[in-house]
Amino acid sequence: MAGLIIPSLLETIYMVSVSTVFSILLGFPLGVLLVITEKDNIWEKPMFNKVLGGIINVLRSIPFIILMIIVFPISKLIVGKTIGTTATIVPLSIAAAPFVARVMESSLKETPKGVIESSLAMGATVPQIVLKVLIPESLPSIVSGITLTIINLIGYSAMAGAIGGGGLGNLAIRFGLYSRKTDIMIASILLIILLVQGIQFLGNKLSKLVNKK
Amino acid sequence: MKKVLSLALILVLSLSLLIGCSSNSTELEKIKIGVSPEPHAKLVELVVDDLKKEGVEVEIVIFTDYITPNLSLDSGELDANFFQHEPYLNNHVAEEGLDIVSLGKVHIEPMALYSNKYKSVDELPDGATISIPNDTVNGGRALLLLEANGLIKLKEGVGVNATEVDIVENPKNLKFQALEAAILPVTLDDVDGAVINGNYALEAGLNPVKDGLIVEGGESPYANLVAVKAGQENEDKFVKLLKALQSEKVRKYIEETYQGAVVPAF
Numbered sequence: 001m002a003g004l005i006i007p008s009l010l011e012t013i014y015m016v017s018v019s020t021v022f023s024i025l026l027g028f029p030l031g032v033l034l035v036i037t038e039k040d041n042i043w044e045k046p047m048f049n050k051v052l053g054g055i056i057n058v059l060r061s062i063p064f065i066i067l068m069i070i071v072f073p074i075s076k077l078i079v080g081k082t083i084g085t086t087a088t089i090v091p092l093s094i095a096a097a098p099f100v101a102r103v104m105e106s107s108l109k110e111t112p113k114g115v116i117e118s119s120l121a122m123g124a125t126v127p128q129i130v131l132k133v134l135i136p137e138s139l140p141s142i143v144s145g146i147t148l149t150i151i152n153l154i155g156y157s158a159m160a161g162a163i164g165g166g167g168l169g170n171l172a173i174r175f176g177l178y179s180r181k182t183d184i185m186i187a188s189i190l191l192i193i194l195l196v197q198g199i200q201f202l203g204n205k206l207s208k209l210v211n212k213k
Numbered sequence: 214m215k216k217v218l219s220l221a222l223i224l225v226l227s228l229s230l231l232i233g234c235s236s237n238s239t240e241l242e243k244i245k246i247g248v249s250p251e252p253h254a255k256l257v258e259l260v261v262d263d264l265k266k267e268g269v270e271v272e273i274v275i276f277t278d279y280i281t282p283n284l285s286l287d288s289g290e291l292d293a294n295f296f297q298h299e300p301y302l303n304n305h306v307a308e309e310g311l312d313i314v315s316l317g318k319v320h321i322e323p324m325a326l327y328s329n330k331y332k333s334v335d336e337l338p339d340g341a342t343i344s345i346p347n348d349t350v351n352g353g354r355a356l357l358l359l360e361a362n363g364l365i366k367l368k369e370g371v372g373v374n375a376t377e378v379d380i381v382e383n384p385k386n387l388k389f390q391a392l393e394a395a396i397l398p399v400t401l402d403d404v405d406g407a408v409i410n411g412n413y414a415l416e417a418g419l420n421p422v423k424d425g426l427i428v429e430g431g432e433s434p435y436a437n438l439v440a441v442k443a444g445q446e447n448e449d450k451f452v453k454l455l456k457a458l459q460s461e462k463v464r465k466y467i468e469e470t471y472q473g474a475v476v477p478a479f
Contacts, residue, residue: 004378065393069396069399072399072400081403082399082400082403083344083390083392083396083400083403083404084390084403161347161391161393162347162392162393162396163392163393163396163400164344164347164390164391164392174347174349174376174391175376175378178348178349179349179374179376
């Protein structure tokens with residue numbers, strides 16, 4: 001059984017960690033744009049904001065199993081393959097990026113309006129406000145958002161079995177549920193629970209830590 | 214008086230005709246067979262006349278569900294049915310406690326091994342990657358096809374529930390990539406070979422007979438079979454029925470009509 005579970009655990013960690021990084025790289029700037037281009041915000045672009053919001057909603061609406069297949073050409077371009085664990089990182093990142101954008105948007109919006117206005121009054125530029133005010137002010141909430149994203153990605157990765165991604169979720173489904181090997185199902189689900197608990201615990205700790213400014 | 218006479222004559226004549234008919238039909242053995250519409254009903258229709266010449270009258274009853282034909286056969290309302298494959302039959306027999314058995318296999322909608330890189334299984338290199346469906350039913354079926362062609366050997370007794378962990382011998386060191394059955398044709402370029410269900414292959418423009426490196430046939434438990442009540446499988450009329458369904462005429466019809474989507478399993 002360990003021969004099945006350990007590679008699956010490693011696959012999950014690999015898929016989730018790499019796609020977390022890419023989804024944040026893609027989604028975080030989008031989240032920032034969603035906030036600052038909003039009406040009455042520091043870089044007001046209402047039309048752009050609406051279009052961006054629309055695109056993000058569209059991406060979030062596509063069922064993941066279908067999205068995995070739609071992005072095949074992109075996977076081919078980046079990874080050179082459409083199936084397997086590494087190729088799965090592409091759809092995972094693309095699926096999680098709009099989610100990250102929305103989570104970051106709500107985190108960044110927590111910054112009190114007064115703080116932004118006083119920075120503007122002091123002559124701060126838009127990039128300065130983003131980097132020195134918005135992000136530091138909402139850091140604890142951003143950390144919680146990233147925690148949420150990682151756990152969300154663990155959930156998504158369970159479906160990655162469809163394109164050969166492997167991982168614990170796939171093991172639980174294929175060998176546990178379909179082939180009725182209950183021991184494997186229980187073991188892999190327990191491991192997923194441990195992963196989720198551990199990540200939530202660390203995320204909460206980190207969020208508290210960055211809050212003590 | 215004349216009228217009465219002629220009436221009596223008609224009566225006598227028609228009576229004799231009736232007797233003649235009934236005595237004639239007692240010579241015909243009857244089979245009431247429950248079938249699925251396509252291709253099962255078509256195949257049986259094809260042999261109705263031939264069987265009549267052999268003294269067997271076949272009545273076709275079309276079913277569109279997969280439960281009643283077995284229950285009706287078990288209760289005696291049907292003499293035979295033709296719609297299912299062996300794993301389904303075994304499962305239904307076990308679940309409902311039915312007393313029915315397989316008479317023989319007729320056709321199959323074949324799974325096949327396809328490759329965009331190699332023309333035959335002998336060309337498959339050591340360590341080649343083969344993708345198979347990731348659900349238990351089709352995954353097991355794919356592995357059975359590979360085993361039937363000597364590419365792998367599966368653990369004794371796992372049968373249709375086999376997964377890639379049940380492989381005990383793998384002389385070519387094939388690597389298996391389990392994928393959602395529907396995406397196997399789309400990802401064919403990324404692997405050395407893929408075992409694909411007939412319907413998905415045909416939708417993707419792959420023909421089992423023309424393009425398959427290896428194709429399922431009569432050895433597959435997933436071939437569609439004729440079932441009868443247990444103990445009746447050696448009765449003369451059923452032997453004749455199976456012989457007719459496994460005839461060259463049926464083979465030719467299947468090959469010409471279905472162009473590889475359905476292949477003979479005999």
